[in-house]
Amino acid sequence: MDRGKVPREELIEEIRAFMRRVSVQEAIFFGSRQRGDERPHSDLNLVLLDDRFAGQPLSKLLPELQAKWRWDIQVELLPCSREQFDEMQEWNTLAREAAEQGMHITVDLNEPEESD
Secondary structure, eight states: OOSSOOOHHHHHHHHHHHHHHTTOSEEEEESHHHHTOOOTTOOEEEEEEOGGGTTOOHHHHHHHHHTTOOSSSOEEEEEEOHHHHHHHTTTOHHHHHHHHHSEEEEOOTTSOOOOO
């Protein structure tokens, strides 16, 4: 998908498809693309919430997760457990912004991904 202005519905559907590809039921979409005030090269900010991320090094998680992102929009991921995310909000302004202003997205992992 081109980096330009992407229709919001299409972007949210791709986020849901990505969540199914990485087996994550809950995410928070935040930042300029979520607000609708992005520029052509704005990244997409996404918190991935899953207990299996607790204690995992980001250096291992991020390449594996980012490899499953299919669009030509840079994705900035924060994979963490719900507990880690709750604690992070006390000291991290981006985590606080995500919690307060982000769009919470959930998926049913039993629902098959639609093919392109």
